[in-house]
Amino acid sequence: MGRLKEFDEDKAIDGAIDCFWARGYEATSVRDLAEHMGIGGASLYNAYGGKRALFATALERYADRTSRQRIARLEETGRPKEAIRTFFAELIDRSLADPQRRGCLFVNSALDVAPHDAELGKAVAGYLDEVRAFFQRCIVAAQAAGGISARLDAVETSHHLLGVLVGMRVLARTHASRETLEAVARPALQLLDVPVARPGKGKR
Amino acid sequence: MGRLKEFDEDKAIDGAIDCFWARGYEATSVRDLAEHMGIGGASLYNAYGGKRALFATALERYADRTSRQRIARLEETGRPKEAIRTFFAELIDRSLADPQRRGCLFVNSALDVAPHDAELGKAVAGYLDEVRAFFQRCIVAAQAAGGISARLDAVETSHHLLGVLVGMRVLARTHASRETLEAVARPALQLLDVPVARPGKGKR
DNA sequence: AGTATTTTGTATCACTCGCTCTAGAATTGT
DNA sequence: ACAATTCTAGAGCGAGTGATACAAAATACT
Numbered sequence: 469m470g471r472l473k474e475f476d477e478d479k480a481i482d483g484a485i486d487c488f489w490a491r492g493y494e495a496t497s498v499r500d501l502a503e504h505m506g507i508g509g510a511s512l513y514n515a516y517g518g519k520r521a522l523f524a525t526a527l528e529r530y531a532d533r534t535s536r537q538r539i540a541r542l543e544e545t546g547r548p549k550e551a552i553r554t555f556f557a558e559l560i561d562r563s564l565a566d567p568q569r570r571g572c573l574f575v576n577s578a579l580d581v582a583p584h585d586a587e588l589g590k591a592v593a594g595y596l597d598e599v600r601a602f603f604q605r606c607i608v609a610a611q612a613a614g615g616i617s618a619r620l621d622a623v624e625t626s627h628h629l630l631g632v633l634v635g636m637r638v639l640a641r642t643h644a645s646r647e648t649l650e651a652v653a654r655p656a657l658q659l660l661d662v663p664v665a666r667p668g669k670g671k672r
Numbered sequence: 673m674g675r676l677k678e679f680d681e682d683k684a685i686d687g688a689i690d691c692f693w694a695r696g697y698e699a700t701s702v703r704d705l706a707e708h709m710g711i712g713g714a715s716l717y718n719a720y721g722g723k724r725a726l727f728a729t730a731l732e733r734y735a736d737r738t739s740r741q742r743i744a745r746l747e748e749t750g751r752p753k754e755a756i757r758t759f760f761a762e763l764i765d766r767s768l769a770d771p772q773r774r775g776c777l778f779v780n781s782a783l784d785v786a787p788h789d790a791e792l793g794k795a796v797a798g799y800l801d802e803v804r805a806f807f808q809r810c811i812v813a814a815q816a817a818g819g820i821s822a823r824l825d826a827v828e829t830s831h832h833l834l835g836v837l838v839g840m841r842v843l844a845r846t847h848a849s850r851e852t853l854e855a856v857a858r859p860a861l862q863l864l865d866v867p868v869a870r871p872g873k874g875k876r
Numbered sequence: 877a878g879t880a881t882t883t884t885g886t887a888t889c890a891c892t893c894g895c896t897c898t899a900g901a902a903t904t905g906t
Numbered sequence: 907a908c909a910a911t912t913c914t915a916g917a918g919c920g921a922g923t924g925a926t927a928c929a930a931a932a933t934a935c936t
Contacts, residue, residue: 472883472932474883474932497922508885509886509924510883511883511885513924578843579775583774592846593847627852628859630839631857635835639782641787644797652832655829659859673904673911674910675903676913678914712915714915717895723894
């Protein structure tokens, strides 16, 4: 019983994601949000509880729609080493293709809200660790399949790759060029190409 | 002629840096600034022109007092490879020692201000490139002295190191542990340790 | 139909924002 | 002493902030 919602919840959340993504948490006002979500201010508070709760919801939706979906798509191919390589290639393409240079919502949030909100900070750290865990799974799988040297520390390398990913996302916001971003990534990706087994036999 | 300034300009700018560093540009109010700088709001506008101009001044002072000074100190030792290593070691120590987890003012600004202010964005990119140029000089010097393999691309590696540095600064704000930060940095530093000359003769 | 329940639009709350105005205090030159 | 100049303190500006109050509108259940 009761009156039905008149707006599309998915479209609304997408609008909220766009706002937070482009301007950050603090700089986004509730009125901006409501306008981009196509709803009134009262509906926003009625449906989502407030700005902070809406942000948490938007973060979770972004994780599902953007991060996890891409990870799943790449992991399904069954080519773990290529998955990492493609992940970074797509990252560069997306960073350069976005005229707003929004970067990554997680990375932006890590600087914007995480230091001042322990709860949201933990959530952001968790989302970032999902990406790191994806790297780790890819490395372990590639090592099992013989595509990556077993001498590489999978955990350490996954942390390194996440660090490089985060750095690239930040640099992309200062209008870094494709050449710059590729230069940042290349040494990390070449890590995965150390000779796999017999020492003394280079790949080149 | 005229009344003399009653406050210490250096102390005032330091207070401004602290504010911007801890809370970011947008989240810092002029009233917060004035209080931490020990001056009144009118004096702030009289002496620095306004919030944005004060931020630019603070950025420049931070570059001089923190970034360039550390670079000069490390470069004076004449041990370029060790300079890079020490730079990252100090970065980790400083990141963990700061209870506020403020990270790096440049990195924070790259996400907070750069995308919405082209002029300040260029300044931030310039400051970050000073650090990258330091890495490049160290690599070139170490290659000339025989400490780093000449096969390493100095420009590419300097971009990579800057990317890793930026990533570490961001991750440090989400309360990353020493182990995590060292794991992010280690593969990048090991890049500098590839066998220097004669192929076929490993270092280990 | 009638009632309970939920959503929606509008108006508004107290508060903070960056910034400016004005009056007075402090200095130097004549 | 007096004028000219610069700095300081505090009040206050219009605009915008997150959040709420309230009544009209729309639904489901009896």
